[in-house]
């Protein structure tokens with residue numbers, strides 16, 4: 001997993017509430033048995049004017065020029081600014097895989113759906129929750145200023161705007177540690193193998209039918 | 213201290229509380245399917261890891277499997293779509309390699325993961341259960357703590373039998389009173405989502421209780437818990453009672469003999485204590501719930517059958533106005549249009565929300581002796597599992613559907629998310645018993661309306677939405 005410490009990234013605004021995982025990556029792309037290669041199909045139904053298929057060369061497809069990610073000023077953006085309840089819907093980890101594969105390293109929104117919230121940091125994607133009024137203000141600033149970048153500092157848990165305003169965000173220490181170190185959860189959990197075995201031994205007495 | 217059901221299940225599965233606020237939670241059962249598992253097995257292989265406890269896992273292909281007999285009869289090799297075939301084959305190969313029990317494509321026990329778990333008794337009260345699928349909340353109907361997880365977590369559970377979690381808050385949805393005839397569990401949950409919104413349950417474990425819930429069958433309770441995720445809650449729950457215990461008894465994976473008695477004694481403790489404190493409580497009067505139809509592109513965009521498509525000018529705020537306008541445009545509907553005026557192109561009865569025997573019976577009762585409207589292109593009935601299909605055929609439901617002009621298919625997810633050949637064409641309206649009406653969910657440009665099985669069957673006969681209570 002890619003480590004995350006600091007990022008000075010171009011910001012793209014996606015002005016839409018309740019962006020669901022079907023919208024982030026439509027189901028036909030879930031047929032892949034790999035973790036990579038989803039970037040060209042991120043927001044497929046919003047980005048292109050035709051129906052997309054897995055394995056197709058997306059450079060030949062008609063693009064929706066109005067869609068924010070197709071606008072020249074947002075090319076190369078690494079921070080996605082979004083509205084509330086981002087990532088609702090299915091548990092598909094293809095959603096964070098697609099965002100990361102496209103080049104996003106962080107998403108800022110007033111709230112995120114639970115499963116997406118769990119999946120994203122496991123793939124090095126930082127989710128930053130800021131209150132609705134602040135997000136609204138950022139939307140206005142991004143739209144008003146071409147080339148708008150935000151400096152994201154994970155160790156300090158801050159986002160700094162071009163005008164020097166520093167916004168703090170909350171982050172749980174476990175996720176933060178894993179992101180900064182690029183750590184694999186499984187390795188960490190297996191350090192507790194003895195505790196897991198002890199639990200199993202105890203439960204096998206209390207609820208033997210689970211283990212028989 | 214008085215505890216909620218969620219608190220009890222959490223405590224019973226806590227392996228280790230960490231200082232950073234996260235906890236290791238033990239997982240009793242994992243269900244696997246072809247879409248969200250290949251990268252997890254690949255991860256195990258890359259790290260030379262083995263599944264921690266093999267018999268905790270149960271697998272079946274469901275999302276990609278074709279539903280026509282013609283395409284099904286040749287098994288995996290008969291799947292025409294190459295990417296689907298590879299994915300189903302990959303599940304078979306992974307299960308064979310790692311030694312995981314799998315109900316393969318034409319096994320009579322194959323079906324949608326959330327149908328077969330309960331059907332086999334692989335879902336039991338008091339268990340923790342995960343699956344790489346957000347509708348895993350379904351299993352909470354058994355007083356089991358069931359989470360939908362992503363692929364990294366599928367791999368984590370395979371490798372460690374644990375999940376890293378933070379404890380959620382408790383939300384109680386209290387539904388008292390008696391449902392009107394023709395109003396079902398599906399209408400309850402759609403009404404709940406209409407009330408609290410798609411993020412209303414975010415961060416909560418959502419328990420459903422009250423006399424209306426207690427009087428539901430297990431099928432109805434599963435329908436309700438299934439859609440907890442559509443209200444933002446990763447976990448849905450119903451306390452264990454005699455209905456639960458009767459359903460589980462005698463199923464293949466259920467405990468037997470002395471262990472059965474021991475299990476039942478434990479299961480009877482699996483309900484929230486009378487004076488348990490919830491962080492939030494929402495109450496609904498069952499008698500006032502009408503049959504629901506979703507008109508928009510989010511499950512919270514629902515209206516009673518006698519209602520109208522809303523007018524964006526009446527929206528509560530700017531953000532709601534924008535999303536209503538966008539939804540109306542996508543759905544090709546006009547503000548203030550009567551719900552009963554929505555004309556349909558297709559009807560889909562199936563999915564992990566509504567493809568169990570009781571759902572098929574309810575739809576068949578409406579369809580019996582009637583004909584699907586000539587204006588419809590297709591009306592599909594897709595049983596949730598091979599065993600549901602068999603039972604329905606024993607009861608003669610297949611004949612009722614076929615005579616009425618419905619197609620009777622092989623089990624799978626089918627048009628719920630259209631990863632197989634069953635999909636909507638662009639702009640087509642579908643009355644669907646599934647759970648998501650997101651843009652493109654049932655096919656590119658397709659327009660989904662979520663309803664109960666009885667409402668879907670009535671809509672198929674009429675060619676547009678009708679009030680099943682007058683049918």
Ligand code: SF4
Pocket residue numbers: 274275324325326345347563564565624625628629646647
């Ligand atoms: S039936 Fe639909 S919602 Fe249920 S598991 Fe299958 S695709 Fe998901």
